[in-house]
Amino acid sequence: MRVDTVDWRAEDSEAGAQRIGGRPAQAFWRRLRPCFRGVLLEPHRRAGEGRVSWRWTGPSEPGAPGAAELTGLRRRLGTGLADLAADLERDEEAGGAEARDLHAGMETLVTDLINAPDARLAGYAIRTEAGWMIRSWGIARPSPARRAGESDATETAAESSSSAEAADADRLSQVVAETDALRPGRRWRPGLWLGAGLGMFLGAVAWFWPGGRADAENLGNASAPAPLAADSPSRPATKPGVVTAGARSVAAQAPREAGAAHQFASVGSAPPPQVGQANGATDGSPRIVPVPMAYTGPIGTPPEAAPRPVDGQGELTRGGSAGAGGESVGPGDARPAKKSSDEAKVAADPGKAVSRATAYKPDAVREPHQGSKPLELGEATARTGEGWAGPVPLASEVPEFAAAPPEGDASRREPPAGNTPGASGRTDITGGSIPTQAGTSATGVIGDSMARDTASPDVVGGRGPEFASWVCHLGQWRLARTRDVALPTMPAEAGQEGGAREALAQARRRAWDEVRAALPDALRSPVTRAGWVFRFRSEAVGPLAPRWVQSAGTGRGGLAAVWPDRAEMTWAEPAPQEGFEARLLGPDGVEWARLRVDDGGRRLGAGFGVPVREAAPWFEVAGAAQGTTGTGTAEGRWRSLGPGWPDTRWRRDADAGSARVVCFAVDPDAAPPTAGVVAWEHLASGWALAREVRLEAGR
Amino acid sequence: MRSRPSVFAATLRARAVRVLAPACFLALAACAGPGGARPLPVATVVVENHSGYAWRVEFLSPDNRSVSPRASADLAPREIKNLALPPGTYRVRSAVVDAAATPAADVNLELRAGRSYVWPLGTLLSAESPGP
Structure with a gap:
């Protein structure tokens, strides 16, 4: 059946567009095109006009996208x-600020689209000849699409109406924000009007008093009294904000400018809001609003299920409200001026702060990272992990993981399958919900394994000074959240049954x-492999490949692979405990390198005596690169969650x-140790599978 | 026939015009100000930020198309603010600042005069504060 196609177009204002480095996101299309061609529609910007238009050809009756299309x-x-x-890694590595900005900006933009509810994403979806695409990306409120030949009359009228409404709303907001005694709609202040009227009357009487005006004019005084109305403000001076604090008022935010409105993402296209029931929570399912790149504490069950102590931020503070003692108010006073003794301790020991903030048991927390600071929920971690300082959630804090058998407990694992990587170790890590105490399992937490440092660093038994050796400590794979979710709550009448806190808890449960439910299978029941790769310098490489020789009598070993310039050892996790x-x-029988795997794969020792370009551990999550639809398309990425460990030089690939x-x-000449948290992040859900890694010199 | 006023009297009268009239107006206007008027009843909304993020709350006209808020307030992490609002129906919105996403809440709500409301703000991962 033939489908009629027509030309479509839409035009948006750049006023509400997401900006990257001070420029609209669409300005970077040339750089984005190679990566987003076929999914983001090409924008057409009009220089100097602040507008961006979109044109495409599609069916005359495109219809709405279905769930599969979205x-x-x-x-x-x-x-x-x-x-x-x-694509940007190289530029970022070279210190390109624009590349970093572009990466961060597009990450926010795309993540926002990915996480948008279907109804909202559908507003951006268009059906083109090449399939479904996204138009008006980076625009908070996409304008309606119309056929290319249609008149702009409707659009102009709508814009005028919108402008008038905006102007009216601005005026209204100014008026409403004037004083404490506010009332939506008409305001009537009889005293003011009476005073103004009486003043004008008296002024008029004085002015028209017989001879008065003539006398004044006769005086030749240029500053003759002007009409009172001109001296009086047409409107009382505005005092923005409605925040009151007992007997005093505190100026709050002035009404936002139109350009800032996009932060709240328009709701013009959204269905009209429901009338609230004043029960503290909005009706219907919660609207999940991702907080980009916010790495927070453990999440296994809704946090209120296991109340955590106050974090380093301290208690709720009174801002914009006079306290009992009448202290200063306002956001700037959000933090208590005087730190409590506990907080002082927190400041002195960031590691303890982390443990307090996330209810970790102090003995389960390894030493804090160098230069770390307490974990704060409000800190948004950059893509390289800046701002987050602390270990990833302990396994015992994550019930899913806590319920999983410890790696050392072979009786609860499937039996190993020889040298077939990936065939073992599949355990549903979300199967349980009962949290366990941190540190109770010898192998249950990263901090514990990390704390038990190597008894003999030179585990590979280097054969001399020229035989360099490294030790790599690995934590357990655990779930982590890379995004938080803002809860939809609304004001509830004080004293109402249940209260606002219960409403908050209820919203949290729904969001949870x-x-x-969004946790992907690849992370719910992860099958992981690990390995070590040696890549040799050209001077060490000959026509023949080296060969691996595994020690006899150690049971299941690894899967060996060699190339003339590369050698890899792979094993399914967990590795044999022994x-x-x-x-x-080498081809001549001389030992080139040695690898030892201990503690079920949690401790790796590697040494090499020939020039290498790379000697590094690697990790693999089976199925992570498999799309939920089975298309094999990646829906996530590897990233660093720890501080000070840039992931721009990581080598990523996908296979089957x-x-x-x-x-x-690894630059073998660089000085270890290197430590961080490596994670596979599922972009759509905000879940990640993370593990801590620390590499240090073996001797 | 009316006699022409002296220069002194004319000057005095002109100054009276300039000074007295505005003074009368200002005095009466001051009496009619906040101190003189009986405060209208308001609804009090206590907004509690239980999270470590900065939030913005907005009170808008209940119709769907207005984009500028009647009033708004920003809350720092773990901050509480008392808002005094005229009674009426509002469209209330809350959002995490810099979230670059749709509002967390967007509902219509009637605020009644003389009533107190509590509006807790939080996130999925934020730890509850023990509260005041």
């Missing part, structure tokens, strides 16, 4: 973002249900649906 769009957006990250050792022999990363672009 899922496909989300997947392609995620792919485009991953491609962009890889949605978040939990460990195994493998030696890499598995996502792999070599997260140490």
